[in-house]
Amino acid sequence: MTEIQNAAWRIELEIDENRQDPVGVAAKQALNERGFAIKSPIRSVRGFLLPGILKREAVEIAANKLFADPVTEYARILAPGEVFAGGKNMVLVRRQPGVSDPEGQSATRAMQLLDITLPAGSVVESYRGFRVTGAVDPEVLIRTSGRALCNLVIETVESGDSAIMMHPTPAPQRCPRREIPLLGVDLAQLEQISAQMMLALTGEEMLAVQAFYQKEGREPVDVELETLAQTWSEHCKHKTLTGPVELYIDGEHVRSYDNLLKETVFAATQQLSPEWCWSVFKDNAGVIELTPETGIAIKVETHNHPSALDPYGGAGTGIGGVIRDILGTGLGARPIAAIDVFCVGQSDIQRADLPPGTMHPDRILEGVIAGDDPLQV
Incomplete structure (x- = not known):
């Protein structure tokens, strides 16, 4: 049942062969710079996944009226489960489940303008593709593409000759209130809690959080700890920029800063005024x-x-x-x-x-x- 629900139509758009493909040129350069020598041109692909329950007529309308530029591109439509004949020389880059997909979100809304009704809870997903026009080792292409053409933190790379399924849509879930036992644990346990919850807080910072809740006389809930960790993160608090720094030049200790920002940029601005x-x-x-x-x-x-x-x-x-x-x-x-x-x-x-x-x-x-x-x- 899950495979039927996640089956997908593929709409893949390529620039006409007689036109230049700057994205493909950049992809070839990126692969070559990372040790995968490719002499053949690379053609870039813009791809969209539509729910497999749609009729072909609706998919063709979407491909020709919404996605493809009729002047510069041609559309390739693959039915659910169908495999592209030239897929062995092609890699597909997709966002991982849960990662925001702005193109897919815009396409989902645009489908309504074409009077194409998607099943309840269904969306359109976008992806990118890169097709090598000459002979290539598929395994090496996939391995190198993971370093050169995508970000494996938020994306996946797979071969173009496999059938693609849409990401499953998670069902809404209620999150129960969950207290985190913090008040009576030692430093090692605090550091373990930070690591397990991926709070990225140091032992010293966890001790400060613990002291606060000891004063409050209650255990924190998970949402509170997540909020504190986010607010106290490097990105939000700039702990490195506003923290203590030891300055070394050519191996020699020059000076110490208790707060790098306040003692440099801020101090100079205030002094000059x-x-x-x-x-x-x-x-x-x-x-x-x-x-x-x-x-x-x-x-x-x-x-x-x-x-x-x-x-x-x-x-x-x-x-x-x-x-x-x-x-x-x-x-x-x-x-x-x-x-x-x-x-x-x-x-x-x-x-x-x-x-x-x-x-x-x-x-x-x-x-x-x-x-x-x-x-x-």
Whole structure:
């Protein structure tokens, strides 16, 4: 029954063979740079999965009127369970279950405009594909694509010659109230709770949380701990930027900082206190003087950790946050330009030397640049 419910039509769109394919060119370059030498051109694919219960006529209408650009693309429609003949030389990149799919969400809403009714609870899913036009080793292609063409934290890569099922739709569940026994445990147990719940809080931080609830005289519930962990995370609290740092230059200890931000950028700004700094460290963004009547709001935002996990999404939400904070400064500033600076690790670091689960700096750099492209930064 589950296979019937998750069966899917595949609509795959490719650029006409006589047209250039910049995405395919970039994919070939990415694979070659990561040790998989490919001489044949690569063609990129935009794919959509529709519920298998739909009639072919409805799928063809969606393919031709909604998804395909009739000037530059052609559509390939595969029925549920059908396999593409050239799929062995092709990889498909899909979001993992539960990961937000903006293209799929937009397509789901757009289906209503075509008077195509989806079954209750069903959605349209999007994916990407890359087809090598010449001979290639499928196993090596899949293995290398996992490093070069997708982010395995949020995506999966699979061969194009297998039938694809839609992700199962989870049934709504009620979450019971769950208390976490915190008051009477020792440091080792606190650290274990942090690890098991993936709170990413240190033992010292867990002791502080424990002390708070001991004063309250009750155990915390899981939602409270999750909220504290999120608020106290590196991304939200900037524990590294505002924490103690030891500065070494050429192996020699130069000085110590109790709070790196306050003792450098903040301290220098306060000490200089130029008249043209109208508002600093007060509002959502800093404001400096352009003319006696006009100020410029400037904001920077650190998205190191989100971008390390998902470079594209991390950079996209980062620049979005910068624009949001400009709009929220004073009575509302008007965004007129965006600048961004990307700092990543050394480009010549060997992949074998990377910490487990991390991306190579060149992959992160590619992703964050692409993540800012939609905003034309």
